Amino acid sequence: MDVIPINYELTFEPDLKNFTFSGTEIITADCKKSTSTISMDCAELKIISCHVHSRGNPVKSKTSLNAKKEELQIKLSEKIKGKVIINIEFQGILNDRLLGFYRSQYQQNGKTKYLATTQFEAADARRAFPCWDKPEAKATFEISIIADNKFSAISNMPIKSKKKIGNKTIYNFTKTPIVSTYLIYLGVGxxxxxxxxxxxxxxxxxxxxxxxxxxxxxxxxxxxxxxxxxxxxxxxxxxxxxxxxxxxxxxxxxxxxxxxxxxxxxxxxxxxxxxxxxxxxxxxxxxxxxxxxxxFGNLVTMKWWNDLWLNESFATFMATKFVDKFYPEWDLWNQFIEDAMNVAMSLDSLKTTHPIDVTVNSPAEIREIFDAISYDKGGCVLRMLEHYVGEPNFQKGLKKYLSDFKYKNAEGQDLWNAIGKASGMPVSSMVHTWLKQPGFPLVEINQDGNVLKLKQKRYLLESDKKFSKGLWSIPLSLGMDDEFSKKLFTKKSMSIKLPKNTIGFVANYGRKGFYRVKYDEGILLDLKMLVDEKRIPGIDRWAIQNDLFSLCVSGNEQIRNYLDFSDAYFDEDSYLATVNVAHNLASLYFRAFNEKFAEEIRSYAVNYFRKILFNLGWEPKKSDKHTDALLRSFVISALGKMNDDEVTDEAIRRYKKFLKSPSSLSPDLVEPICSIAAWNGNSKTHAELMRLYKNAKTMEEKLRFLGAMCSFKDKKLLIKSLDFSQTPNVRSQNMQLPIMKVATNPYGDKVLWPWLKKNWKKLNKKVGHGNPLFNRIVASISSVADDSMEKEIKTFFKKNPTPGTERTQTQTLERIRINSKLLRRMRQEFKDG
Structure with a gap:
């Protein structure tokens, strides 16, 4: 950067009647090189005037805006160097696209009210004021806001002074420390x-x-x-x-x-x-x-967005660590593994995944990497690293990193150096194998007496020679009651000698490592017994069947093997293993929904679910574990959708009572009960849910009824719910929800794609370019399409471009092929049943 900002003095005056704002700024900057042009980031703003002073003297200037490049160029009549002061007056729009400086509307006592707020990450501060909109262009900010007297104003710092002038109040905020533009905040309401x-x-x-x-x-x-x-x-x-x-x-x-x-x-x-x-x-x-x-992010900030993942996955990892301290009974680390690790592995076993450390050039590319790789895989890699170096070394390295770089910018490498130094271990070379290449490894284990033969290779759900390269530094751990062996596995293959008299073992003990394991038949047989007798920890009981299930999806294992293995979990008492086996059985049943062999899978699933419900009961109890509430609602809604008679009758009885007396249902059961009512309901039920939605007091309650409205079997009613999501009754931030829910409804598979095609242009306009929500809409297609539609979907994406979803589109097509191949293998496997 040739021009470096030092301080911004900013004044904003938002107009919540006409949805515009006017602003002035005085920027103090330093020209490192002699120049006659100053370029800044600037988008959707109108420049009223611009004055430049260099070394106390005015310099003639002319401005030009390049909308495509989002750039403001100030051309000067002479070359300048050193300290410069830039005065700019500008006007902008309080948009309704939820980015930059935008307006938000809400209802109060039947009246529509507005407030103004900001969202600047990743590169939208430039929509509120001309600036150098990069994380490393840190500066101090002195912000003032002029607002109508009925409003109050908020910014990053406390109010220094406020003064009434007629029907307006001017708020001056104290000066910020050095900070990046994407972290600035303005609020008026x-x-x-x-x-x-x-x-x-x-x-x-x-x-x-x-x-x-x-x-x-x-x-x-x-x-x-x-x-x-x-x-x-x-x-x-x-x-x-x-x-x-x-x-x-x-x-x-x-x-x-x-x-x-x-x-x-x-x-x-x-x-x-x-x-x-x-x-x-x-x-x-x-x-x-x-x-x-x-x-981590604000005090020490990444140099550029390729390190965004570190910012996000670190916060994800720390969040779990700290909430777990306050609420140990929530079982958060186990849930982290069920959610973050599952989601990350599912995305990272695609050919179309990306490395954690990915090159980004433009703001549109930045928005595309706010995904499960940046948040969840990153979080898992940090958990693996903490286990590898030990908790005290991890914390020591972190403290050093934060104190060395406070109020500055840093790169990922700076953190690996700090943790490597604190631990005296090869942190950098180990971590790089997880950051610089896409995907993750499968470790195959064959046992010969007391010798284990291990091989590693990239794990893909759709096998492909072109993508199967990769070698990782795997912190390999073996254990049973506790860990008995820890090695760094860095080659294609290796052998390990088991200690004498080992009765059994689990690899990737505690599932600390981000990899899957494929055991030979003999080991699996021993493991089934160890799971049944609960001789290994709950997290490892979860991991064994979790890997086995994934291997069924990738075609390395038979579905019947998984079904047989799941018998060992009939008396499971840990939330993690129970919920994952339940998810896996339900997903097999819904994949086979229209097939002759669906009944065979259903009987496994229903038996398993009934046992859980029998243990939990319908009513929340004082003695419930926190996770019981999560499990109960999932099990009831799954049994309802598997048409279990007892659950259906009970749910409908409770639904009728709920319509008369809303407090009769615990908040955890409202959505499952309403969904089962919809599953068995008609247009009268649809009207009831619609009324409940419109009368609900809180957004959380509204979303439950909106979700339930997507559980009908009747295609016409599903279309009605989808259409409803496009009306002003549903905020644009929530309209992807009905689409995702209909996608997972087995009766929605013929409905959703035609509806999306018809409404694509409207959706695109309502959600707006570069909005992360659009990626969810694109991804939902993989639940309703099969690979005979691949060409049609590809052509449709080509003809209807939605920038910022290109990566999700290719991932969606890959998922469609994986699902179709799985179904064909299931038909093959069950036809001789």
Whole structure:
């Protein structure tokens, strides 16, 4: 960079009637080289005037905007060098696309209200003011906001002074520390505040009027987390205040703006009367994730977006670690493995995956890598690394990294160096094999007496010679009651001698490593007995069948082997293994939904599910584990959709009672019960759910009914629900939800693709380019298509380009082929049944 910003003095005046804003800025910068052109990032803004001073003297200047490059060029009448001051007046639009400086609308007592808020990550600060919109262009900011008297204003720092001028108030905020543009925040609205203190730091939950009482859980948790992170990092929280702000319209889940974190309302507001167990847990995880960013991301920031993954996966990993400290009974690490590891492995076993450390050039490419590789695989790699070097060394390296680079920018390599130094281990070379190449390994194990022969190769769901290269440094661990062998497996193959009298073993003990294991038949037979007798830890019982199931999908194992193996889990008592076996059996049944052999798979699944429900019962009990609530709702809704008579009758009885007395159902059961009612329902049921949706008080409740509306068998009613998702009744941030739900409904397979084709242009316009939600819509197609449609879908994508979803499109086509091949193999395998 030839011109480096030092300080921005910014004033914004948003107009919430005409949805525009005007702004002025005074930038102090340093020209490193002598130049007659200054280029800045700038998009969708109108420049009113621009004055440049160099060394105290005015310099004539002319501005030109390049919309395509999102660039403002200031051409100067002479060459300048050294300190420069740039004065710009500009105007912009308060858009409704949920990025840049945007407006959000909500209803209050039947009136439509508006607020203005910002979302600048990755590269949208340029839509609010001309700037150098790169993470490494850190500067200080002095922000002022002029707002109508009925509004209040929020930014990253506390208010320094405010003054009334007629019907407006001008708010001046104190100067920020050095920070990147993507972390700046501006908010204007009719807010209310719930306030607390941690030491000298003021911490608030900010909501629209009438909602602050639902912020208690978040405020208390925020206070605890702030103190715990300060301790762990050994660095005080760097700002005088922290706001947690609930925004009605928000594309992501939350955003870590420094000192002013924004959230979707459903991820910050918790109401013990109406919120589900899952919501409470999700709120805790997201708050923890965003507070971790205040240090890792905000205080120390990546140089460029190719290290985005480190920012995100680190926050994901830390969030789990800290919430687990406060709520050990939530079993969070096990859930992390069920969610993050499963999701990451499913994406990373495609040919069309990408390495964690990926080159990104343009803002559109950045948005495309906010995916399960950047968040979840990264989180798993950090967990593997922590286990490899040991927890104390990991923390020591981290502290060093944060204190060396505070208020600066760093690269991933800087962190590996710090942890490598702290541990005296080959961290860099080990980690690189997981970051620089796509995919992950399968370790095949054959036993010969007390010698194990191991081979590693890239694991793919669709085998392909062209993509099968790869060699990893695998921290290989073996164990049974506890770990008895740890080695770094760095070659294509190796042998290990088992200690004498070993009765059995599990590889990838504790599932710390990001790899799958294929055991030979003899070992599997021993493992089945060890699982049945619970002689190995719950996490390993989960892992063995999890790998076995995946090998069925990739064609390396027979489905019947999996079904037989699942018998060992009939008396399973750990949440993790129970829920995963349940998911796998249900997914096999729904894949075989229209086939003759579906009944054989159904009988396995129904027996398994009935046993779980028998143990749990329908009613939540005081003695329930946290995870029982999660399991109960899944099991009831699955049995309902497998047409289990007892569950269906009971669910419909409870649904009828719920219509008369809404408090008769626990929040955890509302969606499963309403879904079963829909599954067995007609247009009258559809109208009832629609009414429940429209009358629901909170967004969380609305989304439950919206989900249930996608569970009908009647195709006409499914289309009706999809059409409803396009009306103003459903916020654009939620309209991907019905599409994803219909995709997983076996009666939706003939409905969804024709509907998507018909509505593609509208959807594209409503969601807007570069919105991460559109990738979910594209991905949903893999659940409803088979490979006979591949050509048609490809051609459709070509004719209807949606920039920012190209990678997801190729992944979706690959998933369609994998699913179709699996179904053909199942037909083959079961036809001689």
């Amino acid at each position: 009719e807010f209310e505040y719930l306030t607390g203190k941690v030491g000298k730091i003021q911490i608030r939950v900010v909501t629209t009027k009438g909602n602050k009482s639902k912020g208690k859980f978040s405020l208390e948790l925020g206070k605890k987390l702030l103190t715990s992170y300060e301790k762990y990092f050994g660095i005080k929280y760097p700002l005088p205040k922290l706001d947690l702000i609930a925004v009605p319209d928000f594309a992501a889940g939350a955003m870590e703006n420094w000192g002013a974190i924004t959230f979707r309302e459903t991820i910050l507001l918790y109401d013990p009367k109406t919120s589900s167990t899952r919501t409470k847990q999700f709120i805790a995880e997201v708050i923890s994730h965003e507070i971790a960013h205040q240090w």
